[in-house]
Amino acid sequence: MSDAAEAERRWRLILGAADGGAARLAGADLAIDKALGALYDGERRGGLENSAPNVTRWLGDIRSYFPASVVRVMQQDAMERLNLKRLLLEPELLESVQPDVHLVADLISLSSAIPERTKDTARLVVRKVVEEVERRLAQKLVQAVHGSLNRAARNRRPRFAEIDWPRTIRANLRHYQPEYRTIVPETRIGYGRKRSALRKVIVCVDQSGSMANSVVYASIFAAVLASMRALQTSLVVFDTAVVDLTPQLADPVDILFGVRLGGGTDIAQALGYCQSLVRAPQDTIMVLISDLIEGGVRDNLLKRAASLVSSGVQLVALLALSDEGAPAYDRENAQLLAAMGVPAFACTPDKFPELMAAAIQRQSMVTFAAKMQE
Numbered sequence: 520m521s522d523a524a525e526a527e528r529r530w531r532l533i534l535g536a537a538d539g540g541a542a543r544l545a546g547a548d549l550a551i552d553k554a555l556g557a558l559y560d561g562e563r564r565g566g567l568e569n570s571a572p573n574v575t576r577w578l579g580d581i582r583s584y585f586p587a588s589v590v591r592v593m594q595q596d597a598m599e600r601l602n603l604k605r606l607l608l609e610p611e612l613l614e615s616v617q618p619d620v621h622l623v624a625d626l627i628s629l630s631s632a633i634p635e636r637t638k639d640t641a642r643l644v645v646r647k648v649v650e651e652v653e654r655r656l657a658q659k660l661v662q663a664v665h666g667s668l669n670r671a672a673r674n675r676r677p678r679f680a681e682i683d684w685p686r687t688i689r690a691n692l693r694h695y696q697p698e699y700r701t702i703v704p705e706t707r708i709g710y711g712r713k714r715s716a717l718r719k720v721i722v723c724v725d726q727s728g729s730m731a732n733s734v735v736y737a738s739i740f741a742a743v744l745a746s747m748r749a750l751q752t753s754l755v756v757f758d759t760a761v762v763d764l765t766p767q768l769a770d771p772v773d774i775l776f777g778v779r780l781g782g783g784t785d786i787a788q789a790l791g792y793c794q795s796l797v798r799a800p801q802d803t804i805m806v807l808i809s810d811l812i813e814g815g816v817r818d819n820l821l822k823r824a825a826s827l828v829s830s831g832v833q834l835v836a837l838l839a840l841s842d843e844g845a846p847a848y849d850r851e852n853a854q855l856l857a858a859m860g861v862p863a864f865a866c867t868p869d870k871f872p873e874l875m876a877a878a879i880q881r882q883s884m885v886t887f888a889a890k891m892q893e
Contacts, residue, residue, distance in 0.1 A: 547584065550580060550583075550584065551584045553580075554577060554580045554581050554584065557577055558577075558593060558596060558597055558600060558601065559596075559600075577597075581593050581594075582617060587617060590617045591617055591619045591621065594616060594617060594619075594621070594622065595621045598621075598625060604625055604628075604629060607622075607625060607626060607629060607641075608629065608632065608633055608634060608637050609637065610636055610637045610639075610640040613637065613640045613641060613644055614640060616644070618644050618645075618647045618648045618651075619648060620648060620652070620732050620735050620736070620841075620842075621732065622644065622648070623644070623645050623648045623649075623735050623775065624731035624732050624734070624735055624780070625731075626641050626644065626645060627731065627734070627735070627775055627776070627778055627780055628728070628731065628780045628781065630776055630778075630779075631779070642772055642776070645772050645775055645776070646772050648735075649739055649771045649772055649775075652735075652736065652739050652868070653739060653743065653771075656739075656740075656868055656869065656871070656872070657739075657743045659869075659872045660740060660743050660744070660871065660872040660875065661743065661747060662872075663872035663873060663875060663876040664744070664747060664749075664750070664872070664875055664876065664879060665747070665749070666876065667875070667876040667877075667879035667880050668718065668749050668879055682707055682708070682709045683708050683709050686708040687704055687706070687707050687708045687709075688702060688704075690706045690708055691703065691704050691705055691706055718749070718750050718751070718802055718803070718804060718879055719750070719751045719752075719753075719796075719797070719798065719799065719802055719803040719804070720744055720750050720751070720752045720753070720803075720804050720805075720806070720875075721752075721753045721755065721793050721796055721797075721803065721804070721805045721806070722737055722740070722741045722744075722752070722753070722754050722755070722806050722808070723755045723756075723757065723789055723790070723793050723805060723806065723807045723808065723809075724737045724738075724754070724755070724756045724757070724808045724809075725756075725757060725758075725784060725786070725789075725808060725809035725810065726756045726757065726758055726778050726779060726780055726781075726782070727758060727780070727781065727782065727783075727784050727810070727812075728780050728781045729810055729846045729847070730780075730808065730809065730810060730839070730846070731780050732839075732840075732841040732842075732843065733808050733837070733839050733840040733841050734756070734775075734778055734780065735775065736840045736841060736868045736871070737754075737806075737808050737840050738754065738764075738771050738774040738775055738778070739771045740840075740868075740871055741754040741768060741771075741774070742754075742768050742769070742770070742771040742774065744875075745765075745768035745769075752765070752768065753765045753793075753796055754767075754768055754774065755789060755792060755793055755796075756778055757784075757785065757786070757788070757789035757792075758779070758781070758782035758783055758784055758785070759782060759783040759784065759785045759788075759814065759815075760785075761788060761789050761792045762777070763792070764777055764778075783814040784809070784812060784813060784814040784815075785813070785814055785815040786807070786809055786811065786813050786815065786820050787813070787815050787816060787819035787820040787822075787823050788815060789807075790807070790820065790823035790824060790827065791823055793805055794823065794826065794827055794832075797827075797830070797832060800827075800830040800831035800832045801831040803831075803832045803833065804832075804833045804835065804875075804878045804879065805827060805832050805833070805834050805835065806835045806837060806878075807834065807835065807836045807837065808837045808839070808840050809836070809837075809838070810838055810839070810845075810846055810847065810848040810849065811836070811838065811848050811849040811852040811853055811856070811863060812847075812848065812849045812852075813849065813852060817852065820852065821852075821855055821856075821859075824856055824859060824861060825859055828859050828860060828861060833878050833881060833884075834861050835861070835874065835878055835884055836853075836856055836861050836862070836863040836864075837863070837864065837865065837866050838853070838863050838864060838865045839865040839866070840865075840866055840867075840868060840871060841865075841867070841868070842867055842868065844865050845864075845865035848863070857885075860884070860885065861884065862884055862885050862888040864888040864891055864892065865891075866891065870891065873887075874887065
């Protein structure tokens with residue numbers, strides 16, 4: 520095929536044409552064109568005929584002709600453009616869909632409407648996504664948190680039983696005495712007295728509709744943190760009511776099916792409940808994940824936040840915990856929190872371990888937020 524013909528073919532697939540255009544398509548190209556046309560051609564909207572068999576066939580086609588990253592985008596576009604969310608209630612269709620965080624968010628939003636025959640399939644789909652996120656990010660989070668806890672607990676005047684000998688030896692290699700074949704431990708490195716929990720972590724998540732993807736990631740990360748004995752982790756979700764999901768942290772899938780997306784927002788009430796969980800403010804990290812669009816009284820929100828900060832709680836405000844960046848958010852509330860030393864910023868899931876490490880070491884969140892925006 521000549522370069523001109525190949526270019527014409529590509530433009531034909533990109534732009535589409537009702538009459539087939541100058542470049543006639545056949546074989547795989549024709550199948551690709553039909554898959555794209557069913558979704559993106561305005562005059563053919565509804566071309567999937569709103570039936571599960573046709574949707575299943577279409578999902579199979581796009582998986583055959585497009586890479587996984589493109590399949591996820593097309594699936595999400597289909598949910599919005601063709602109103603296919605109700606078809607997620609069909610177990611046969613769910614088995615055909617490429618699982619991802621967006622799909623989990625859709626299933627959570629529909630959880631109260633999912634019929635019995637579909638619930639098992641829905642849970643399998645959600646579990647597959649949860650396990651994929653855990654495989655990709657859990658170890659990174661565990662390593663970052665453990666390393667930061669160790670560094671935070673380390674001291675330079677340890678008792679004999681508290682000396683970290685490998686680190687102490689490395690720190691004093693320059694003091695090696697050849698004649699005595701030993702090292703003079705001029706600098707001793709150790710750990711502070713061990714406690715049952717070095718840090719309390721409270722993850723407080725806004726479950727309004729715009730925060731759906733953040734809810735998915737926050738639930739998975741909270742479950743990973745809860746598995747670490749050096750932390751005491753609580754997960755709280757809220758709209759106009761507050762729900763403590765801490766008892767379900769053993770299984771992120773149970774958490775996600777316990778979430779109810781949508782509704783109003785009362786951030787002040789949620790912060791008030793979380794404050795009631797604080798026992799040792801200096802050892803507490805609270806991660807508020809919200810777009811900061813307060814449905815309650817703004818002054819109450821700011822007073823709660825100021826009270827937490829002044830008590831010594833390390834308060835972190837995330838506008839989103841997702842790959843998409845920050846949604847629409849209340850800029851005035853974000854600025855007022857920043858004035859308290861609590862910058863509000865979006866965080867991608869792969870950066871969350873670094874954020875937790877910085878918070879545990881009580882690093883400046885202002886500095887961390889600035890690094891995130893570079």
